[in-house]
Amino acid sequence: MKKILVFLVLLSSSFLSAQSQKPSKAFKNLVEIMQGHYTSELQSKKDSTYFNISLRMTPIWKSKGAFLYVEQAMASKQDKPYRVRIYKLSERPDGKIVSEIYTLKDEKAWIGKYTDPTLFDALTEADLELKSGCEVVLERVSKNTFRGATGEKSCPSELRGASYATSKVTVTKNSILSWDQGFDAAGKQVWGAEKGGYEFLKVN
Template sequence: MKKIILLLLLAGCTGFAQKAKKDKELETLFNLMKGTYNSEKQSKADEDYFNISLKMIPIWKNKGYYLYVEQALADKQDKPYRVRIYHLVRKGDQYISEIYTLKNEKDWIGKGATPEAFDKLTEADIELKQGCEVLLKKTGDKTYAGATGDKTCPSELRGAAYANSTVTLSETQLISWDQGFDKDGKQVWGAEKGGYVFDKVK
């Protein structure tokens, strides 16, 4: 009887250790994503690309892995064209970046400078973009790659019917390619030659 109990305890400890290890990997991904980026180098090398500022700031630390995200032209950072909240979760060997919109996004622009301000934001103030989550897998030491599902993310921007996004991430760069397509599969917005290369600046 004692032997059986000992085996059960050991099995439970092993499962806990594996869970802790996976959570540590999720935290590694989270730490890679957070920070301030721009595409200045790419914009100087190729005039088809703009210098875009991308900020991903940790919020709601006691609730999980949440990032407040602002994306804007580098010279118009006070007027971001994309305001989101990302929530990172894990499912097996896959990491999921859920995408949320903010119902009153104008009230939160610039608040990334004081992340504690988001403690007043509630889950009722954000809305999940169904089908727009990015599914990531680890591809190497501190490198990840993934994409949205095929035609799963609805979009009405500039006549689009759906949007696709692909992402690759390392310690120094985030490459993101967002494209919108109409119902016939014709691209109607987004970069055409490849993704935006965002260099991490801090």
């Protein structure tokens, strides 16, 4: 009898654990709307201080969780992206969604591979390096709208004399507003847009 009770308790615990790990509607919503090809072309035409940037986010490793392969490049040089990343999305118990940022050790080997996401099956997590402290924590603020940011000074950066970098992001069904900035140790901005974030509109 005791063995049966122990089995039932373990079975119940396993079921509850499986339930708690089931992605929420908000999580699945965010993963879905982030995917696609975006450009800041319209913004660049309105304000010449912004460049025409291409942003691509392609789902990979679907059997392992929520991963996006990301390329960011000047629209005129999409074959030479200046940013190549993997985003790993996960959900915290409090309902907030964390987007961890990974660099690729041999990023040139993967440029343009978004045209066939199955090619990334050959890529392993050992080929990635986590940008510790640079994760973006997002919250759902309304239907199809999520907003989040990095920690205030948690993301180290050495670009152009910076000491740390920050990112502020708003994701909607058809757009992404992204404001990346670098600051020196005294808190002075040394790179990134000054007026506000880049407005990426979804192309497809």
